[in-house]
Amino acid sequence: MNYIFFTLRDFNKVGGGSIRIYGALNALAETGKQVILISNAKSHDQFHPSIRHIFIGVYFEKKALLQGLLALFPVSILIRIFPKLFRRLEDIFVKIDQNNSKLFFFEYLDNSIGYILKKSGIINHYVNDIHGVSTIEFDYLRKNTTSIVRKVIYHFKYILSERLDKKVFEYADGIIYSSEAMKRFFENKYNMQKAKNYVLPNLLSVDAGQMVVDEKQREALLHSLQLEPNDFVFLFAGGYKPASGVDDLVEIFQQLSQKYQNLKLVLIGDGPLKKKVRAMVIEKCISDSVILIDSVPYTQLVTYQSLARILVCPDRYNEFSNLIIHLKYLDSLIANRIVVNSRFDSVDEINKDDKLSVSFVASDKMDLYRKLEMCVLNYDKLNEQYKGTREYALKHLSYKSKISVLTE
Incomplete structure (x- = not known):
């Protein structure tokens, strides 16, 4: 069994997201599992030496645009708008034995990529790691701004993020939650019954x-x-x-x-x-x-x-x-x-x-x-x-x- 993880991150900056990825992958590799990371990482110094790396080589900076469009339009339109990215990803995943692998998608943008790849038939399953909640962020912002214009903008972003989450998370084959409290939150908000549940909190890295x-x-x-x-x-x-x-x-x-x-x-x-x-x-x-x-x-x-x-x-x-x-x-x-x-x-x-x-x-x-x-x-x-x-x-x-x- 291969454990394949995907992120568009390049790991040039250290933050909570990268620390979580380092921690999870290195810990899994230490147990002797076959771990593969598909990413834009050029340096592998912080990763366990047994991890196999597949370099994407496409640096994507239109995160908000892709996610906003995905909330409103079908996958076929997204693939036509961003052909370079999805041609490269298809080239990568066609060479992978997906039936003998678990596919994990790490961050919020990566979660959306997993949905697009499965919906378009490039992959046959995906597991999303959820360690952020965009709807909560936009709800907080719209409630705490005194600007009418910003309030309208944040409300629109809230609606879009809710539509996006419903698409992406309800279609997932599995969800990794960062706490039992988060698991309850999403199960109450969306139809998550078909997804396999994992609870993996933010934790300390091996080192x-x-x-x-x-x-x-x-x-x-x-x-x-x-x-x-x-x-x-x-x-x-x-x-x-x-x-x-x-x-x-x-x-x-x-x-x-x-x-x-x-x-x-x-x-x-x-x-x-x-x-x-x-x-x-x-x-x-x-x-x-x-x-x-x-x-x-x-x-x-x-x-x-x-x-x-x-x-x-x-x-x-x-x-x-x-x-x-x-x-x-x-x-x-x-x-x-x-x-x-x-x-x-x-x-x-x-x-x-x-x-x-x-x-x-x-x-x-x-x-x-x-x-x-x-x-x-x-x-x-x-x-x-x-x-x-x-x-x-x-x-x-x-x-x-x-x-x-x-x-x-």
């Missing part, structure tokens, strides 16, 4: 445990950021998105710093809320206690995390986070630090009864304040309580530990 603190860099950072041994440091690393809760964290930190001495807050990342957060820091007169750092290379994240005592994932409630475990939470669990995170259904599936981290009610700033204060007052006790989190996560929350679901 996650090999990322270690660079002590020389850590000492340099302590000096350059003027952090002292008795400073009690909170750290946030992630995108400054409207639902990230980073602005809530700044507000809560200001309140805590009025009550407790030697508190510091390190904020790492970029995004649309960055300007607002900078203004809040100045307005609240906490510039001496808050350190803002632009995004750092992923391989250096663990060193920056080592500067803190508490890692905070302060996301506000949103449907997307309720369905998907964010990579920043998993990264925090293996940093040998106390983690404070919003409570979501997806996270509760692995953090039952706060086994791995301290959770607070999402969007509840008062509860976030209480939990962060608890960390200040009971740091030694909590540090002892969660000292086994890293070891547990590496053993039980890695792709290697869960990848067998794809072979069932």
